[in-house]
């Protein structure tokens with residue numbers, strides 16, 4: 629049984645004081661019944677993580693958190709980089725890897741993404757491996773092949789034992805921050821193909837246990853339809869995750885109508 633995961637990618641938004649305010653609002657609104665049904669994560673900028681950790685530890689919150697990226701190196705002369713060890717020390721559970729904004733603006737290819745996935749496992753972090761096609765690929769009908777190839781690239785030399793804990797996020801680039809949400813059927817098509825590929829790479833039992841998220845303009849008014857799909861186990865939420873009221877509604881997707 630896959631527990632749904634709602635993860636909020638704050639991107640480059642909110643300083644550490646604003647981070648505290650947002651996590652406090654989430655903690656106030658969400659209760660044990662919510663956390664029993666869904667795992668709720670936030671992915672703040674690096675500079676906010678210590679504040680989030682202090683709040684989560686101090687108030688024993690059930691919210692988990694993680695980084696938006698990590699270095700493929702473990703330590704050393706890599707100015708500006710943040711290591712997996714540093715994220716682990718801050719109590720991070722997750723780290724997003726291969727987000728389309730990293731692939732696009734920082735030219736991260738599958739090789740870099742794979743090195744980062746391996747770095748995450750070295751430090752017991754759970755990667756949220758992001759894949760997704762851009763508009764020309766979708767218009768040419770190449771979305772499944774494109775995403776499966778990114779999945780293969782990201783998982784190179786990742787063992788079955790490691791793969792069991794991975795989270796995969798399907799985020800079509802054309803749906804990110806555009807208000808253009810993929811239809812639930814479009815999202816399901818790719819997510820089911822990703823699960824089928826995971827079964828080929830590992831076993832069907834392993835594939836059946838891996839959570840696959842959808843991301844791209846997820847809001848409280850479209851989450852229910854997305855979550856109703858058999859191969860979608862949660863959402864990676866951008867813009868709507870920094871609005872406490874909206875994010876709480878998304879975390880309570882079971883109460884929203886499809």
Ligand SMILES: O=C(CO)COP(=O)(O)O
Nearest residue numbers: 637804805844845866867
């Ligand atoms: O990129 C995303 C999450 O990682 C999606 O962003 P939006 O929800 O703002 O479209």
